[in-house]
Amino acid sequence: MGLFGRKKVNARKTGYERKSKETEIKISMLNIDGTGKSEISTSIGFLDHMLTLFAYHGFFDLKLKAVGDTEVDNHHLNEDIGIALGEAFKKVLGDCRGITRTASAEVPMDMASARVAVDLSNRAAFNFDDKELMDLDAIEDNEGYSIHLAKDFFESFAKKLCMNLHIEIEGKGDMHHYLEAVFKALGIALDKATRIDPRRAGEVPSSKGIL
Numbered sequence: 001m002g003l004f005g006r007k008k009v010n011a012r013k014t015g016y017e018r019k020s021k022e023t024e025i026k027i028s029m030l031n032i033d034g035t036g037k038s039e040i041s042t043s044i045g046f047l048d049h050m051l052t053l054f055a056y057h058g059f060f061d062l063k064l065k066a067v068g069d070t071e072v073d074n075h076h077l078n079e080d081i082g083i084a085l086g087e088a089f090k091k092v093l094g095d096c097r098g099i100t101r102t103a104s105a106e107v108p109m110d111m112a113s114a115r116v117a118v119d120l121s122n123r124a125a126f127n128f129d130d131k132e133l134m135d136l137d138a139i140e141d142n143e144g145y146s147i148h149l150a151k152d153f154f155e156s157f158a159k160k161l162c163m164n165l166h167i168e169i170e171g172k173g174d175m176h177h178y179l180e181a182v183f184k185a186l187g188i189a190l191d192k193a194t195r196i197d198p199r200r201a202g203e204v205p206s207s208k209g210i211l
Contacts (some may be wrong), residue, residue, distance in 0.1 A: 016088035023068030023080040030088045032194050034061030042066045042081055044074050046145035046176075047153070050183040058187030074144050075152065082153040086160025093194065096120055101205035103192030107185040112173025114181035116189045119164035122211035126158040129168040150179050154186075 011034070016027040038055040040048050043066060055062040064085070068077030093099065104117035128151050158165035167186075169178050197205075204210055 012092050014088055014092040016084055016091060018080060018084040018087070020080065022076040023066065025064070025066040025068075025077075025080055025084040027062070027064050027084060027088045029061060029063040030085075030092055031061035032058075032089070032092055032191075034059055036060065038062040038064075040064050043068065043070050043077060044144060047074075047078060047081065050150075050179060053180060054183045054187040056187070057184045058191040060187065060191070070144075074149060078145075078149045079152045079156050082156030083160050086157040089161045089190075089194075093120065095204060096122075096211055097204055098196045098198075098200045098202045099205055100193050100195050100197045103189045105185040105188035105192070107181045107188065108171075109177040109181035109184075110173060112169065112171040112177040112181055114178065114185045115168045116182060116185040117164075117166045118186075118189045118193050120161070120193050120205075120211075121164055122162045123164065124159040124162050125164040125166075126155045127166045128154065129166075145175075145179075147175055147178070150182070154182075 011031050013029060013031040014027075015029055018025045036056040036059045038052050038061065040051045040055070040062065042048050042051065042064065051062070051064065054060070064081070066077060066081050066084075068080065070077055099120065101121070102117075102119045104115065106113065106115040130147065154165060154167065165186075167182055169182065171178075173181075
């Protein structure tokens with residue numbers, strides 16, 4: 001048993017590629033039992049920063065490169081990166097034997113905070129509670145990114161990973177602080193949910209025996 005209850009296992013690694021007429025995404029490595037090292041180039045600077053935080057706080061080793069029709073806007077590439085990352089996580093987790101499955105995390109970022117809850121249930125559901133964002137300044141674009149693009153990313157990620165993903169944000173902050181808290185919390189929650197629980201003895205984490 002490692003630090004903080006992290007069970008030592010053979011590293012769970014995979015790669016994934018997705019190519020369309022609009023985007024090309026290559027995840028050359030995803031290791032969910034890693035140390036948080038990442039090499040990320042999405043052509044969207046703000047998303048690079050957020051995914052770096054996600055990988056670092058989730059202890060995921062991630063090498064991802066993506067290009068697309070950003071001369072139009074960032075929508076297609078942003079959404080397809082969420083799809084590809086979800087597919088990669090689903091691929092590496094397989095039938096989810098032995099994992100903890102459900103987890104949550106709450107992270108403050110100055111005056112903003114975010115709470116993220118996940119269930120790797122093989123059922124896709126997504127909810128983003130942003131009722132606190134009544135100030136228009138908080139949802140304006142920042143470096144070509146926005147809360148609306150983040151929602152598209154998280155929804156695509158959740159659907160392809162087939163997980164329940166619930167996000168709540170509150171406090172007084174700007175878009176950068178809100179999303180930084182969310183991406184950090186998502187990394188932490190997914191790290192907890194994907195950990196091997198020795199009490200499961202390799203079983204699928206469901207009373208039905210199947211997810």
